[in-house]
Amino acid sequence: MSFLKKLFSSSPNAPQSHFYSFTVKCNRCGEIIEGRINLSNDLSLDDDGSSYFIRKTLMGNGKCFQRVEVEMKFDASKRLIEKQAQGGTFVE
Template structure:
């Protein structure tokens, strides 16, 4: 049985919970940037770990790129997150 169907099928879990949101703060200028991951469409599976990589660029004049890497279990629980160029807040 599909695990996602099991989790979401008959329960009252709302659809927005399929999106993981996070905030990172630029190391250089301090700008806070919001990021979001579509847990249904943005993840790649690798040996039962679902992962995604996002590049975030702020709107200020600072062109620091922040590279975010997130890993989830098959049930879409976050197990690991890393960011270069900034920090999670």
């Protein structure tokens, strides 16, 4: 995690809340895959106009080519309200 440490220490005033980090475990090989969402850039406005959603496909570094499709929903304040994963499981 030295990369993240460096990133945050170089800009101490940048609010970390602009990023949402999560971890999923591949259902096939059990690999732990980390993902990160930029709440300022990556989210799309939902049809109802008052919430946001994102779809992301993750792949591990191992030899398994299982894709983990992640779908998340955020409210107007960009707080997570719903999440689901296909091909993997969220790790808290």
